[in-house]
Amino acid sequence: MRVHVADHPLIAHKLTYLRDKRTDSPTFRRLAEELVTLLAYEATREVRTEPFEIETPVAPTTGIKLSTPKPLVVPILRAGLGMLEGMVRLLPSAEVGFLGMQRNEETLEAITYANRLPDDLKGRQCYVLDPMLATGGTLAMTIRYLVERGADDITAVTLLAAPEGIKHLEEEISDLNVPVQLVTGAVDERLNEHGYIVPGLGDAGDRLYGLV
Numbered sequence: 664m665r666v667h668v669a670d671h672p673l674i675a676h677k678l679t680y681l682r683d684k685r686t687d688s689p690t691f692r693r694l695a696e697e698l699v700t701l702l703a704y705e706a707t708r709e710v711r712t713e714p715f716e717i718e719t720p721v722a723p724t725t726g727i728k729l730s731t732p733k734p735l736v737v738p739i740l741r742a743g744l745g746m747l748e749g750m751v752r753l754l755p756s757a758e759v760g761f762l763g764m765q766r767n768e769e770t771l772e773a774i775t776y777a778n779r780l781p782d783d784l785k786g787r788q789c790y791v792l793d794p795m796l797a798t799g800g801t802l803a804m805t806i807r808y809l810v811e812r813g814a815d816d817i818t819a820v821t822l823l824a825a826p827e828g829i830k831h832l833e834e835e836i837s838d839l840n841v842p843v844q845l846v847t848g849a850v851d852e853r854l855n856e857h858g859y860i861v862p863g864l865g866d867a868g869d870r871l872y873g874l875v
């Protein structure tokens with residue numbers, strides 16, 4: 664798995680306000696959206712394109728356009744929804760599939776409670792959105808599932824990641840014969856005994872949408 668940590672002062676600035684416990688939900692939502700647009704620029708560096716003939720008012724020329732099948736964006740509910748608008752702003756022609764996953768806060772195992780994806784992902788480039796890579800269990804399950812369904816190129820975009828989670832994810836998907844890359848805004852220090860990222864930002868879903 665290729666790991667790209669976005670290193671940009673604007674990303675670090677926005678992440679700092681996102682982490683701050685005084686930041687309210689509306690501001691948190693706006694910052695998450697802005698951050699994902701910056702990360703999406705990096706995440707889509709290898710989006711597939713094909714030549715496209717056009718004429719400018721001055722001369723014919725060959726440009727490029729996104730190839731078909733179109734990329735698929737998969738936000739992982741709930742918290743991944745907070746990244747969707749920022750991503751499709753940059754990739755407006757992408758299709759969007761949904762996975763609802765919840766981590767059991769005692770066992771830290773994820774379960775899937777909702778699934779709305781195209782039947783066949785063969786040949787699709789997939790962009791998975793989830794703000795937090797903590798133990799890595801949620802993303803490992805997601806990536807394995809997308810590959811089973813035919814995805815052949817996967818990029819996970821997260822706002823924060825824990826070093827232990829990146830390592831665990833790499834181990835869990837090491838047998839897959841599909842390129843996987845992770846683009847993240849930062850790699851934090853560690854996980855605490857409750858599986859939370861330190862310093863992190865707390866529970867991303869709760870901070871976006873309130874306690875459920």
Ligand SMILES: O=P(O)(O)OC[C@H]1O[C@H](OP(=O)(O)OP(=O)(O)O)[C@H](O)[C@@H]1O
Pocket residue numbers: 739740741742743764765766767771773793794795796797798799800801802828858866867868869
């Ligand atoms: O790397 P992991 O240890 O698997 O943890 C990360 C997951 O935990 C959070 O979701 P949560 O289960 O809190 O659901 P929510 O988005 O509905 O709040 C987060 O959004 C990730 O999906």
Ligand SMILES: O=c1cc[nH]c(=O)[nH]1
Pocket residue numbers: 742795797858859860861863864865866867868
């Ligand atoms: O720190 C964490 C870990 C898992 N999920 C979150 O929302 N935050």
Ligand SMILES: [Mg+2]
Pocket residue numbers: 742866867868869
């Ligand atoms: Mg949560």
